[in-house]
Amino acid sequence: MTQDTRGKVLLTGISGFIGLHCAKEALEQGFEVVGSVRSEAKENEVRATLEAASVDTANLSFAHLDLTSDKGWDEAAAGCDYIMHIASPFTIANPKTEDEMIIPAVQGSLRALRAGKAAGVKRVVLTSSILSMMGTMKTGTFGPDNWTDTNSTEISTYTKSKTLAERAAWEFMDTLSDENAMELVVVNPGGVFGPPLGKNITGQTMALTDQMLRGKLPMLPNIAFPMVDVRDLAVLHVKALTETSAKGKRVIAATSDPISFIQMAQVMKDQGYKGPSTRKAPDFVLKFTALFDREAKGMLGMLNMNLSANTSATKEVFGWTPRAAVESIQDTADAVRALQH
Template sequence: MTEETRGLVLLTGVSGFIGLHCAKEMLEQGYKVRGSVRSKEKEDEVLATLNAASVNTAHLSFVRLDLTSDSGWAQAAEDCDFIMHVASPFTIANPKTEDEMIAPAVQGSLRALKAGKDAGVKRVVLTSSILSMMGSMKTGTFGPEDWTDTQSKAINTYTKSKTLAERAAWEFMASQSDKNEMELVVVNPGAVFGPSLGKNMTGQTMTLFKQMLQGKIPLVPNFAFPMVDVRDVAKLHVEALTNTEANGKRIIAATAEPHSFIEIAKILKNEGYKGPSTRKAPDFLLRLTSIFDREAKGMLGMLGMNLHSNNTETRTLFNWTPRTMKESVLDTAKSIKATES
């Protein structure tokens, strides 16, 4: 296999914040990418975004997939060397019913794995989250061996969905017994920041950041956990496709130290941004707001959280040094401001 054709990758969720960066990284490294979208409009948006970022899209094609439907998965995985399953519903707010978020997360992971298995794919790289490790913790250090307690009343539905989806993936792999066993690597990002490709700011993290810049968050919630730049997340995803030592591992893509939204606000204020507030919201206020606000309710379990990650294995396996929080925060702000001009 030449450097120009490193293999064909089915990338689910190509139009998302992380998905676009993964597509860019793979295309620039010589992979062919088959991206899944829900509509022709999204397909056009992805092409326009990558072309505007000076990415050669000659080796990019598209398929239509739905996480909750079997339709198209077999055809989408056909002839693929790898699958990168990034697509998953994400919102801090708890949905009206848990199944709205949990069903597509779990079913989507299993559909990607089954399609890969049936198509003879070499390896699946699955996007999970550090929330599947640390969601039911408040303080201390978590690592790849830790799992969130999905029975905990402190976790929100998104955390539960990511944990259940990842567990389902590992259980699927454990059930495989043939000699030509497909491989699985799971990447567990922290809270993801960094510059957006294109003008789509609908992702939960970018929306929150944008609201901070606009001064729409007068009081900042009291919690801190490891974070990561989206460019680092994409790089680790792509390296996980072929790193032989990564097989069967949970890869923490996050800083070792926790970062708070107050820290983010201070970085922005020091660089002259007027909108961000550095005032900490009293815990009781968030609890009161959560009675009638589903997004506030989704944050309750994070109150007082101050967690470190053990990312030693990631640093060693991939010779990785995370971007600094300051670089990531300022590049995020510049990216958001650029879309407003």
């Protein structure tokens, strides 16, 4: 490891779609990165993926952590200046039991914060979601002051898990009394699009794009929400490590305007792809499918959603200008098509 860096970051979930991009950005911005993985095979995969993307991995090392176990967290955080906690279970489909998703999400956030406190880190940057703000709103604009009601029966398990994990993090911070105590910044991304760094297209966004391109989705549900390009999201995460005025803030990382599934499909059609359909599915189709399909059930709460995001604070604090949604969707489609077998 070279000593001349901007600080050392424990980055959980480094092997994921967002994690890889954040690792690339952090290393390129001069940070030393300790990435959490579950196995040595994942270490090799992450290093190879970053090196294939022309990233110098001299300042990259690894720790083996699990969201549901205390083992290794304090050791991984020791000597770190920052923690970027990205790891969290993510599927649109509702799991068989809520706890499968909620327990790792909440406990993982608390383990990251406890390890940070024990190691004396300056700041934790936690990845949440705009879902923790949108609640059951269907139209209008949400912002950092909004919170999703986790008692609502209309929200998906994933939405509940992200909201509870973020709430637990803020409540943990309320227990810290020292003026110079560790700081927290929460980044709340919209739907995350953009090209993957590696060859893995099994994530939710990639899988959705893959199905659209293959013509596997003859009709699309009437859902629209703000989105973000993974490359812009990574920039924001790394800036959030050191931006003084971000302390204690919930940062919306998304376009202000909602983007619908049908708009996404239209962008791909305009690119010349033949597979995507722009037909809107009648509401009853999703409601009926939800009776026996967990993924459809997970999307029910978002049906007829058309929400905008108040991103003024993000732009003000970070001087952030995200790339256009059209560019992000086009790049996603091209990347997925190139990786399709």
